[in-house]
Amino acid sequence: GDSVTQMEGPVTLSEEACLTINCTYTATGYPSLFWYVQYPGEGLQLLLKATKADDKGSNKGFEATYRKETTSFHLEKGSVQVSDSAVYFCALKGGSGGYNKLIFGAGTRLAVHP
Amino acid sequence: DAGITQSPRHKVTETGTPVTLRCHQTENHRYMYWYRQDPGHGLRLIHYSYGVKDTDKGEVSDGYSVSRSKTEDFLLTLESATSSQTSVYFCAISATSGVNTGELFFGEGSRLTVL
Numbered sequence: 195g196d197s198v199t200q201m202e203g204p205v206t207l208s209e210e211a212c213l214t215i216n217c218t219y220t221a222t223g224y225p226s227l228f229w230y231v232q233y234p235g236e237g238l239q240l241l242l243k244a245t246k247a248d249d250k251g252s253n254k255g256f257e258a259t260y261r262k263e264t265t266s267f268h269l270e271k272g273s274v275q276v277s278d279s280a281v282y283f284c285a286l287k288g289g290s291g292g293y294n295k296l297i298f299g300a301g302t303r304l305a306v307h308p
Numbered sequence: 309d310a311g312i313t314q315s316p317r318h319k320v321t322e323t324g325t326p327v328t329l330r331c332h333q334t335e336n337h338r339y340m341y342w343y344r345q346d347p348g349h350g351l352r353l354i355h356y357s358y359g360v361k362d363t364d365k366g367e368v369s370d371g372y373s374v375s376r377s378k379t380e381d382f383l384l385t386l387e388s389a390t391s392s393q394t395s396v397y398f399c400a401i402s403a404t405s406g407v408n409t410g411e412l413f414f415g416e417g418s419r420l421t422v423l
Contacts, residue, residue, distance in 0.1 A: 198350075200350075235416075237398055237415050237416050238351070238398070238400075238412070238414045239413075240411045240412070243411070294339065294358060295341075296341075296353075296412055297353075298343075298350040298351040301351075
């Protein structure tokens with residue numbers, strides 16, 4: 195079945211450091227890929243998405259490129275802020291599970307210190 | 309913010325008792341989902357609904373049932389709660405499904421503790 199694998203956290207960075215959170219996936223067909231973010235005490239919210247190979251999603255300074263050849267969708271940001279501290283989830287839909295269901299990775303906690 | 313209300317937000321119950329969690333939306337979205345969030349597992353889909361009285365199982369549906377008698381309400385029932393069902397439960401909604409969509413809007417979660 196479809197699956198998403200994320201790097202284990204927590205990731206601890208100083209403010210203004212560069213961020214990369216790795217995400218790889220296993221799916222048949224041509225899934226759409228997503229990054230969701232969960233701030234403390236809240237539900238998840240969509241951060242960015244990409245629907246086909248080589249697409250780049252971007253939002254709030256975060257970027258991720260859909261790489262079909264490496265089945266990856268790594269999240270990057272050039273300069274993190276304390277306010278970026280959250281849990282980040284990579285997700286996919288549209289593989290063997292169809293487009294009705296979103297499959298999540300385990301999540302990566304990011305802590306940014308001043 | 310999407311109009312999603314989960315109730316109760318916190319509940320402590322004992323093993324073997326029935327529990328019902330409610331998700332109410334004011335967006336008139338067609339799709340509704342119940343996920344559970346556990347450390348090391350991320351979010352796992354329990355059940356989802358693609359219309360009134362239309363539901364399907366997710367990857368961790370054992371021990372759970374759902375009902376959707378109205379567009380705005382999606383109920384998750386634990387017929388006989390077990391300690392393994394201690395978790396944070398999230399409801400989510402989506403207007404459409406398809407390759408170019410996929411944004412789910414999430415509620416704030418319901419924390420359930422089964423003693």
